[in-house]
Amino acid sequence: MPAYLLGRLGSALLVVLGAATIVFLAMRAIPGDPAVVMLGVSATPEQVAALRADWGLDAPLPVQYLNFLTRMVVLDFGQSIRLGMPAMQAVSQTLPYTIYLALVAFALALLVGFPLGVFSALQRGKAADKLISLFSLAGQSLPSFWVGIMLVLLLSRTLHILPSGGAGSPEAVLLPAVTLALPLLSVIVRLVRSGLLESMGEPYIQTARAKGLGETRVVGVHGVRNMLIPVVTVVGLELGTLLGGAVIVETVFAWPGLGRLLIDSIAARDYAVVQASVVMLVLFFVSINIVVDLLYGVLDPRVRVDG
Amino acid sequence: MADLSATTTLASGRALPLGIVLPAIVVGFYVLAAVIGPILLGFDPVATSLADRLKPPMTALANGSLSLLGTDAVGRDLLAQMLAGARISLAVGAATLVLASLIGVALGVVAGYWGGAVDTVVMRIADIQLGFPSILLAVLVAAVIGPSLTNVILVLAVTRWVVFARVARAQTLTIKSRTFVDASRTLGATDAHIIINCILPALVAPILVVATVQFGLVIVAEASLSFLGLGLPVGIPTWGGTISAGRSYLANAWWISTMPGIALSILVICVGILGDTLRDRLDPNLVTR
Numbered sequence: 001m002p003a004y005l006l007g008r009l010g011s012a013l014l015v016v017l018g019a020a021t022i023v024f025l026a027m028r029a030i031p032g033d034p035a036v037v038m039l040g041v042s043a044t045p046e047q048v049a050a051l052r053a054d055w056g057l058d059a060p061l062p063v064q065y066l067n068f069l070t071r072m073v074v075l076d077f078g079q080s081i082r083l084g085m086p087a088m089q090a091v092s093q094t095l096p097y098t099i100y101l102a103l104v105a106f107a108l109a110l111l112v113g114f115p116l117g118v119f120s121a122l123q124r125g126k127a128a129d130k131l132i133s134l135f136s137l138a139g140q141s142l143p144s145f146w147v148g149i150m151l152v153l154l155l156s157r158t159l160h161i162l163p164s165g166g167a168g169s170p171e172a173v174l175l176p177a178v179t180l181a182l183p184l185l186s187v188i189v190r191l192v193r194s195g196l197l198e199s200m201g202e203p204y205i206q207t208a209r210a211k212g213l214g215e216t217r218v219v220g221v222h223g224v225r226n227m228l229i230p231v232v233t234v235v236g237l238e239l240g241t242l243l244g245g246a247v248i249v250e251t252v253f254a255w256p257g258l259g260r261l262l263i264d265s266i267a268a269r270d271y272a273v274v275q276a277s278v279v280m281l282v283l284f285f286v287s288i289n290i291v292v293d294l295l296y297g298v299l300d301p302r303v304r305v306d307g
Numbered sequence: 308m309a310d311l312s313a314t315t316t317l318a319s320g321r322a323l324p325l326g327i328v329l330p331a332i333v334v335g336f337y338v339l340a341a342v343i344g345p346i347l348l349g350f351d352p353v354a355t356s357l358a359d360r361l362k363p364p365m366t367a368l369a370n371g372s373l374s375l376l377g378t379d380a381v382g383r384d385l386l387a388q389m390l391a392g393a394r395i396s397l398a399v400g401a402a403t404l405v406l407a408s409l410i411g412v413a414l415g416v417v418a419g420y421w422g423g424a425v426d427t428v429v430m431r432i433a434d435i436q437l438g439f440p441s442i443l444l445a446v447l448v449a450a451v452i453g454p455s456l457t458n459v460i461l462v463l464a465v466t467r468w469v470v471f472a473r474v475a476r477a478q479t480l481t482i483k484s485r486t487f488v489d490a491s492r493t494l495g496a497t498d499a500h501i502i503i504n505c506i507l508p509a510l511v512a513p514i515l516v517v518a519t520v521q522f523g524l525v526i527v528a529e530a531s532l533s534f535l536g537l538g539l540p541v542g543i544p545t546w547g548g549t550i551s552a553g554r555s556y557l558a559n560a561w562w563i564s565t566m567p568g569i570a571l572s573i574l575v576i577c578v579g580i581l582g583d584t585l586r587d588r589l590d591p592n593l594v595t596r
Contacts, residue, residue, distance in 0.1 A: 011434070018435040022444075026451040137583075141575040143527045145534045146550055146568035149557070153564070157557050244440030248531055263535055266450040278447055282439060 008293055012286040017069075019282040023275050024068050028061070030271075039081050039272075047081065077276035082268050087276040090261060095280065097167060098250070098257035102242050104173050105180035110235075113185040117192025118224065124197060132189060139186030144245055148179040148252035165254035176253040180245050184238050191234055195227030202226070236292025240285045326584035330577035337574050341397045344390030350544060356382035361560040377562040379552065389567050391544040396571075399460055399539075400526045404518050406464040411471025412514060416506060418472070419479030420498070430476070433469045441466040445528060449537040459538050463525050470521060474513050482509050512589050520582035523575040530571060546571045 035051045036043065043051075052058065055078070056067050071077070077087040120132040155175065156164035163172045199205070200223050208222045247259035254260070258277050265273035358369040359382035366374050368384070376385040418426040436444070448462045482488060488505050496504075532538035533547030541548070546567040553563030 014431075015435050015439065019439060022447065026447060029451055137579055138572070138576055141523055141527070141579040142572050143530050143534075143547075143568070143575070145531055145547075146564070146571065149550065149554060149564050150568065153557050153561055157561075240440045244442040247442060247446060248535065251535060262446070266446065267536065274447075274450065278443065281443060285440060 005294075008290055012290055015286050016279070016282055020069065020072055020279055021065075023278050024065055027271055027275065033057075039079075043081055051078070072279060075276075077279070078272035080265075080270050080273045082265075082270045083273070087270075087272040090273050091258060091276045091280050094256055094258045094261045095284075097255060098243075098246050098259060099284075101173060101176055101180060101250070101255060101257055102239075102246060104177040105184070105242060106239070108177055108181040109184040109188055112181075113188030114192055116185075117189040118196060118219070120189060121193045121196040121200070122219070129193075133193075136186035136189040139182045140190070142182070144179055144183060145248050145252050147182060148176070148249055151175050151179060152252075165252075167256055172253075173255075176249050176255050179252070180242060180249045183245065184235070184242055187234060187238055188231065191231045192227065195230055196223050199223050199226040232292065232295055236289060236295070239288045239292070243281055243285055324584060324588075326580055327588075330581040330584075333573065333577040334581065337393060338397060340390060341393040345387070345394055348384070348387040348390055350383070350387040350391040354383060358382065361556060361563075363560070364562055364566075376566045377560070379549070379563050380556060380560070385549075385562060385566055388544050388549055389546065389570055392546045392549060392567060393570070395456075395539065395543060395545050396526050396529060399456070399463070399529050400522050402460045403463040403467065403525045403529075404521060406460060407467035407521070408471045408514055408518060410464065411468040411473075412475045412510060414468070415472035415475025416479050416502060416510070419476035420483055420502060420506070426476075429472065433472055436466075436469050442528065442531065445532060446535065446537060449532055454536075454538060454540045456539060456543070459529060459532060462532070463528055466528070467521055467525065470517055471514065474517050475510055478510050478513055479506050482506050516582065516585045516589050519578060519585055523578035523582065526571070526578075527575055 033048070033052075035048045035055070035057055039047055039051055056064060059067070075088050079085075080087045080090055083090050116132055116136075120129045123129040123132075152164045152175065155162045162175050163169060164175070166172055196219075200219070204226070205218060205222055208218045213222075243259075246257060247262060249255070250257045250260035251263050258281060261273060262277040262281070265271070265277065356369060356378075359366075359374070359378045361380060362368065362374055362378040362382075364375060364377040364385075366377065368374050368378070368382075372384075374384050374386070376389070378384055379388065414429050418429040445462050445466050448465060449458065452458045452462070482505060483501075485505075488501055491501055491505060529538060530545065530547030530550070533545045534551045536551070538547060539545050549567045550564045550571075553560065553565075553567075556563055
């Protein structure tokens with residue numbers, strides 16, 4: 001177990017390092033003085049000079065890179081002139097909103113997608129199954145920013161049921177969460193459906209039926225349990241897409257999360273915050289992947305990693 | 308094995324299923340509309356007609372023409388704008404896929420054929436990139452290199468080459484150990500000869516499937532970037548840009564955001580069905596995501 005976990009942490013660290021390197025190179029690729037770039041155009045010459053000295057911007061590139069990494073370890077990404085606070089502080093103020101939104105969307109996708117997939121598989125070939133399949137294909141391919149706008153048009157502007165944006169009231173999370181959940185929900189429906197159909201064709205299902213078990217137990221215990229692994233794998237991978245999707249959904253609904261902070265900071269050329277948000281989003285993302293990996297062992301004793 | 312049977316089933320002329328024919332017709336219609344639409348119904352991005360502002364669908368305009376899908380905030384015809392947008396979206400999608408598949412196939416074949424250090428490096432980079440939400444990468448790169456047509460294609464190709472590289476590598480690995488390749492080598496065929504005559508032909512079918520599935524994703528990604536203001540420059544009409552512009556008029560002109568989104572959705576769903584059917588038909592084991 002420790003060896004496996006170490007290997008897993010190592011590759012996760014590589015991803016974060018890769019992201020940090022991309023961010024570092026990106027900042028240097030922007031034409032102009034990186035100090036001006038990081039501080040924004042509103043910075044005074046004194047601020048620029050102070051930053052140049054502070055970050056050692058006159059040093060050779062490899063030294064700057066090491067410097068950047070050392071500071072990243074202690075989560076020091078510099079100061080945001082625009083927001084008047086350290087970039088990391090802006091990130092930690094918005095991160096909880098993104099986590100909250102992602103969790104609600106995730107719960108929604110699981111709670112709706114899973115039963116829908118099981119139902120679809122049991123209704124195989126019937127009208128309901130075809131309808132659900134079409135719905136999940138649409139949910140997977142429709143552009144989420146447009147789905148969000150349409151939900152606002154329908155439920156906020158026309159029916160006045162839900163707020164169109166912001167995070168002012170408890171129910172404000174619903175529209176962005178539904179929009180964010182839709183692609184994941186669709187993936188879950190398709191996976192559960194095909195996984196259950198496959199596992200229902202296996203000999204152990206025949207055995208279970210031959211034992212005289214009721215259909216609920218056959219499907220619920222023997223069918224569903226055996227298709228959980230592939231579902232968890234893909235759901236784990238798709239959680240990252242959920243974070244990527246948050247960037248778009250938060251912009252549509254003016255949700256005060258990390259994704260919107262990133263887009264706003266890019267528009268305002270507030271690159272200190274851009275650095276911080278990208279690195280934190282990636283860190284968040286790889287942590288989820290590690291947790292998902294460890295979950296396999298719990299779900300399927302055969303892949304318990306210490307074996 | 309799947310690769311060979313795949314090519315033969317395609318060529319054997321068995322009746323094509325509805326899952327291929329119908330969406331193919333729709334996609335063909337989009338291509339046609341994108342090519343000849345803007346010729347029939349010109350769109351001038353800087354023209355304004357204040358008398359025709361925010362007219363709903365099926366309104367007669369000041370110059371006597373009928374606006375099928377309504378007009379936008381400065382009186383430009385929405386249908387004309389969407390046709391011009393279709394041209395951009397399809398062109399960006401196609402160019403991205405050509406670039407991404409060229410890079411991906413080249414690296415994938417080299418990695419799979421020669422293995423060794425190149426293989427390790429290429430696949431490590433691919434893994435790292437897959438561990439990174441692709442829209443985030445696109446946003447970051449787009450933010451640095453700025454909005455332009457070439458840049459959007461570059462950004463999207465950078466986020467997509469990995470999928471092609473993985474499929475090309477896996478396919479190369481299986482083909483290069485087949486007996487007909489050994490036979491060619493015994494007869495004195497060079498590496499270049501084997502790659503061109505044995506490996507590349509076997510890649511056509513799976514790469515085509517991957518490209519179909521990716522086409523929908525790329526078009527949505529382009530629209531999303533344009534929506535975020537990180538895609539094409541403001542003067543160029545895109546579906547994403549039009550949908551974004553319509554957000555300010557949801558209360559009094561619902562059609563501006565709705566219509567291009569419907570057009571985009573129908574296209575993406577059809578491409579999705581096409582990709583699914585092709586994959587099931589050509590190679591059910593192919594991983595395309």
